[in-house]
Amino acid sequence: xxxxxxxxxxxxxxxxxxxxxxxxxxxxxxxxxxxxxxxxxxxxxxxxxxxxxxxxxxxxxxxxxxxxxxxxxxxxxxxxxxxxxxxxxxxxxxxxxxxxxxxxxxxxxxxxxxxxxxxxxxxxxxxxxxxxxxxxxxxxxxxxxxxxxxxxxxxxxxxxxxxxxxxxxxxxxxxxxxxxxxxxxxxxxxxxxxxxxxxxxxxxxxxxxxxxxxxxxxxxxxxxxxxxxxxxxxxxxxxxxxxxxxxxxxxxxxxxxxx
Amino acid sequence: xxxxxxxxxxxxxxxxxxxxxxxxxxxxxxxxxxxxxxxxxxxxxxxxxxxxxxxxxxxxxxxxxxxxxxxxxxxxxxxxxxxxxxxxxxxxxxxxxxxxxxxxxxxxxxxxxxxxxxxxxxxxxxxxxxxxxxxxxxxxxxxxxxxxxxxxxxxxxxxxxxxxxxxxxxxxxxxxxxxxxxxxxxxxxxxxxxxxxxxxxxxxxxxxxxxxxxxxxxxxxxxxxxxxxxxxxxxxxxxxxxxxxxxxxxxxxxxxxxxxxxxxxxxxxxxxxxxxxxxxxxxxxxxxxxxxxxxxxxxxxxxxxxxxxxxxxxxxxxxxxxxxxxxxxxxxxxxxxxxxxxxxxxxxxxxxxxxxxxxxxxxxxxxxxxxxxxxxxxxxxxxxxxxxxxxxxxxxxxxxxxxxxxxxxxxxxxxxxxxxxxxxxxxxxxxxxxxxxxxxxxxxxxxxxxxxxxxxxxxxxxxxxxxxxxxxxxxxxxxxxxxxxxxxxxxxxxxxxxxxxxxxxxxxxxxxxxxxxxxxxxxxxxxxxxxxxxxxxxxxxxxxxxx
Numbered sequence: 001x002x003x004x005x006x007x008x009x010x011x012x013x014x015x016x017x018x019x020x021x022x023x024x025x026x027x028x029x030x031x032x033x034x035x036x037x038x039x040x041x042x043x044x045x046x047x048x049x050x051x052x053x054x055x056x057x058x059x060x061x062x063x064x065x066x067x068x069x070x071x072x073x074x075x076x077x078x079x080x081x082x083x084x085x086x087x088x089x090x091x092x093x094x095x096x097x098x099x100x101x102x103x104x105x106x107x108x109x110x111x112x113x114x115x116x117x118x119x120x121x122x123x124x125x126x127x128x129x130x131x132x133x134x135x136x137x138x139x140x141x142x143x144x145x146x147x148x149x150x151x152x153x154x155x156x157x158x159x160x161x162x163x164x165x166x167x168x169x170x171x172x173x174x175x176x177x178x179x180x181x182x183x184x185x186x187x188x189x190x191x192x193x194x195x196x197x198x199x200x201x202x203x204x205x206x207x208x209x210x211x212x213x214x215x216x217x218x219x220x221x222x223x224x225x226x227x228x229x230x231x232x233x234x235x236x237x238x239x240x241x242x243x244x245x246x247x248x249x250x251x252x253x254x255x256x257x258x259x
Numbered sequence: 260x261x262x263x264x265x266x267x268x269x270x271x272x273x274x275x276x277x278x279x280x281x282x283x284x285x286x287x288x289x290x291x292x293x294x295x296x297x298x299x300x301x302x303x304x305x306x307x308x309x310x311x312x313x314x315x316x317x318x319x320x321x322x323x324x325x326x327x328x329x330x331x332x333x334x335x336x337x338x339x340x341x342x343x344x345x346x347x348x349x350x351x352x353x354x355x356x357x358x359x360x361x362x363x364x365x366x367x368x369x370x371x372x373x374x375x376x377x378x379x380x381x382x383x384x385x386x387x388x389x390x391x392x393x394x395x396x397x398x399x400x401x402x403x404x405x406x407x408x409x410x411x412x413x414x415x416x417x418x419x420x421x422x423x424x425x426x427x428x429x430x431x432x433x434x435x436x437x438x439x440x441x442x443x444x445x446x447x448x449x450x451x452x453x454x455x456x457x458x459x460x461x462x463x464x465x466x467x468x469x470x471x472x473x474x475x476x477x478x479x480x481x482x483x484x485x486x487x488x489x490x491x492x493x494x495x496x497x498x499x500x501x502x503x504x505x506x507x508x509x510x511x512x513x514x515x516x517x518x519x520x521x522x523x524x525x526x527x528x529x530x531x532x533x534x535x536x537x538x539x540x541x542x543x544x545x546x547x548x549x550x551x552x553x554x555x556x557x558x559x560x561x562x563x564x565x566x567x568x569x570x571x572x573x574x575x576x577x578x579x580x581x582x583x584x585x586x587x588x589x590x591x592x593x594x595x596x597x598x599x600x601x602x603x604x605x606x607x608x609x610x611x612x613x614x615x616x617x618x619x620x621x622x623x624x625x626x627x628x629x630x631x632x633x634x635x636x637x638x639x640x641x642x643x644x645x646x647x648x649x650x651x652x653x654x655x656x657x658x659x660x661x662x663x664x665x666x667x668x669x670x671x672x673x674x675x676x677x678x679x680x681x682x683x684x685x686x687x688x689x690x691x692x693x694x695x696x697x698x699x700x701x702x703x704x705x706x707x708x709x710x711x712x713x714x715x716x717x718x719x720x721x722x723x724x725x726x727x728x729x730x731x732x733x734x735x736x737x738x739x740x741x742x743x744x745x746x747x748x749x750x751x752x753x754x755x756x757x758x759x760x761x762x763x764x765x766x767x768x769x770x771x772x773x774x775x776x777x778x779x780x781x782x783x784x785x786x787x788x789x790x791x792x793x794x795x796x797x798x799x800x801x802x803x804x805x806x
Contacts, residue, residue: 118362191359195352204355208362216365256333256360257326 032071035061036091039076040167043192043253044097047076059249060114060240061095064220067236067245079167080146083107086223093233094221097186099148101215109224111233113217114246115188115258118208119149122190123175123182125203136160142171142180149184152213175202184209188258277566277595284558291554295547302536302543309529309536317529320522330360331515334379338511341386342504345443347394354387375514382507389500393443396489396496403486404438407431407479427465430458431479438486448494452487459483569593573605580609629704631681632688640703640711644764647699647715651759659714659722659755662771663691663729666748666783668708675740683738683747684708690732694725711771719755719790726753726786734784748784750775756791 037045037057045055058074065072074095077085082098085091087107097117100110121131121141128136137159143149145164153162163180165171172193174180183190187208193199208216220237222230240246241259250257337357344350361380366372408431434454462480466473572593593599627639635643644660651658665671665687672680684704691702691710705711712729714722730749738745752775754767762770770789778787 116363116365120362187359187362191355194355197348200348200351204358255356256330256363258363259326 030070032073033065033068033093034091035065035072035074036077036082036085036094036096037061037074038079038082038096038167040079040169041097041189042169044189045076045095056115056249056253057095057097059252060246061093063240063245063249064095064233064236067239068232079144083221086221089223092222092226092229096221097189097218098221099215099217100219101148101151101213104221107224108221109226109230110219110221111230112237113219114237115218116216117186117188117218117258118216119152119184119214120187120190120208121182121184121205122194122202123205124201125205128182128205131206133157133159136182139182140180141182141184142174143184144168144171148213148215149186152209152211153184155213156211172199175199188254274594274596274599277597280595288554291547291550295543298543299540302540306533306536306540309533313526313529313533317522317526321526324518324522327364328515328518330364331511331518333360334383334511334514335508338383338386338504338507341383341390342500343444347391350387350390354383357383372514372517375510375517379507379510379514382503382510386500386503386507389496389503390443393493393496393500396493397441397443400438400441400486400489400493403482403489404435404441407438407482407486408435424465424469427458427461430461434458434483443497448490448497452490452494455483455487455490459487565594566598569595569598569602573598573601576602576605576609580605580612629688632685632704634688634692634710635701635703637703637705640701640705640713643701643703644711644713644768647701647713648759648764648767650699651715655758655760656716657718657755657757658759658767659717659719659753660767660771661712661714661722661726661729661754661786662705662752662768662775663687663710663712663749664751664775664779665708666750666779671745671747675745679740679745683736683745686736686738687733687747687749690729690736694729719757719788722753722755723786723788726751726788730784730786750778750783751786752776752778752789753786754789754791758791762791 037053037055039045039047039053041055041057043055044057045053048054053074053076061074062072075091077091077094077096079096082094082096083104086094094108095114097115098104098110104110121128128139133156136157138161140161140163141153141157142163142165143153144167150162150164153160163171163174165174168185168189171180171183171185175183176198182205185193187204190204194202194204220233222233246259247257250259334357337353337360340353341350341357344353358380361376361383364372364376366376437451459480462476462483466476466480469476593602627635629636648658665683668680668683671683687710688702688704691712694700695702695712695714697714699713699715701713703711703713712726714725717725730751733747733749736747738747752771752773754770754774756762756767770791774787774789778785781787
């Protein structure tokens with residue numbers, strides 16, 4: 001009987017040992033998670049007047065880390081280098097308003113979506129009564145390099161001149177300077193742009209575009225084989241959605257829910 | 260006990276196989292389990308499906324519709340801000356936010372929701388545009404007002420002191436002042452237009468009377484006409500804006516109402532359904548447990564009644580059979596064929612054992628009894644003498660042995676025939692038997708007409724008296740053959756010792772034989788006694804003669 005009890009105890013002990021990597025998630029014992037964001041995509045990620053990296057994406061990343069009980073190190077990585085940085089293991093996950101595409105899925109795994117948005121044209125409305133590809137023939141349209149909007153324009157607007165900028169700020173600058181006639185980007189991103197005094201002559205043109213390539217959902221990305229982290233992120237995402245943290249961050253940046 | 264009777268009656272004809280019954284029982288158990296599974300599984304999968312539907316469809320729909328509802332509430336704010344706010348920058352900001360908000364709705368295309376939200380967007384954009392136009396019109400009005408106020412500084416001297424003219428100039432300047440202060444909201448455009456009209460009419464009246472300033476008046480009148488047009492335009496725009504505002508609010512309300520989806524109700528219904536299903540499963544489980552409890556009690560009872568008890572009965576019957584008792588009632592028939600087979604075998608075994616035992620007893624009897632007289636035979640006598648001798652040695656009591664010989668028996672045989680001789684022997688044996696009734700006493704036929712009597716634990720005088728009585732009774736036996744009395748006498752040799760262990764049974768037998776010989780020598784019909792005591796090793800002969 002005594003022997004049986006001892007055997008039972010040792011079994012319990014070995015089960016606890018087996019479970020320990022799962023149970024042990026204290027922030028102290030783990031190195032900080034390295035998170036990449038874009039840094040030039042207001043109001044999602046940008047440097048404020050004090051030079052501090054901030055934005056909706058940054059706050060979401062920090063909230064996720066806190067929910068996962070891990071410390072976090074968020075840094076800005078140029079948009080075009082984001083996929084490589086996760087793929088090569090330099091960062092653990094990306095929170096950069098990234099849409100899920102088949103091409104990106106070859107290198108990355110995507111979480112559940114964390115906000116939704118649409119793509120829309122912005123320019124001087126009086127100049128563009130129609131947005132048909134033929135009507136925009138010869139028109140200079142700008143957008144970010146390696147974005148779903150860039151692929152969409154290449155596919156659907158072959159007669160227009162496509163000006164690919166390194167990031168959204170640069171694309172907006174092209175429009176303001178008059179080097180571009182139209183910009184195609186995310187509605188919420190453009191809302192921020194349109195509310196600036198310098199862009200008062202611009203406006204949304206037409207309704208948001210509807211196309212399968214222009215998914216309206218932004219996802220968090222991890223390296224393709226990092227399934228445990230992806231699951232942890234999904235759980236944390238669901239938790240911050242349910243416990244009000246997400247709502248709090250949302251309200252800080254936008255007057256309405258963008259989930 | 261009634262059950263017993265009923266069962267017994269049925270058992271007469273119904274004997275199923277135990278194995279088949281067990282198979283049947285297992286089959287019934289499995290079928291019951293399968294039935295329960297069949298009943299419970301759809302309910303459980305229903306619960307799973309409903310729970311999944313709640314969490315994957317209804318709750319997200321609920322969350323989504325809550326979000327949408329909140330967004331629609333925000334729209335109310337945007338519409339009102341657009342309507343009330345004068346600052347074009349803030350108005351634009353509101354309009355842009357409202358636009359993105361509406362763009363953010365993901366209503367199914369071609370639905371009433373999508374149509375309403377699109378119409379709302381158009382109205383918001385229209386309202387914004389109206390405000391822009393109003394703002395432009397106001398700018399024009401301000402310009403007119405500024406122009407109107409200019410000629411006042413260059414008033415003609417001819418009308419100095421003329422009250423009516425002064426009044427007109429005052430009205431004009433006041434009007435210009437009002438015009439420069441105008442904002443989009445809070446003005447009665449209609450009254451203003453009326454006043455403008457009246458002022459214009461008065462200017463018209465004045466024109467012929469004042470040719471010197473007729474050109475100036477005409478110019479001012481034209482400006483007033485322009486102002487009137489702008490004011491009328493403003494009136495129209497204001498009423499359009501009011502209408503659009505009201506319509507937009509109505510649409511916003513309509514959208515909010517449309518968003519009242521049934522998701523909450525559906526989730527509630529699903530939860531109720533899940534609760535119902537779970538209750539039912541609990542119900543079934545309880546019934547199942549009760550049925551199993553009852554069934555196991557019943558099975559235990561039946562096992563006990565139809566299997567264990569019969570087996571115990573069979574076992575008892577078998578033990579009885581081994582003891583050799585007749586056991587027709589010891590192993591009763593049972594319900595099951597197999598047990599019945601065992602019963603039958605036990606019964607068969609019992610009856611066989613019984614027969615064997617009877618045969619054994621018969622054989623034993625035959626091996627110990629003399630066929631003619633029914634007394635013990637020589638063989639048994641030897642064995643019994645040895646046994647009684649040993650017993651007397653062990654317990655230290657006395658032992659007496661008497662040998663009898665019928666006198667001149669050969670003569671009786673010769674004279675009356677062997678049958679009469681045999682009859683004499685039997686009668687004597689009978690007599691002898693009467694005197695050996697104590698336990699341990701044994702009367703035996705020792706040889707042809709010689710008999711022996713073992714009398715353990717009896718005093719010498721008693722033994723002598725007994726021997727004498729036998730002798731006397733034998734002599735008195737009423738024997739006859741063809742009316743002729745036959746006189747039968749005997750001689751006897753008695754040996755008695757109180758210290759049996761000093762003498763062997765052979766010595767006793769020899770001494771008895773010698774005593775018998777003495778008795779014969781002394782003339783027959785006489786018992787010769789030899790009594791041994793420990794002091795005298797040699798036998799002490801004494802006699803008792805016939806009377």
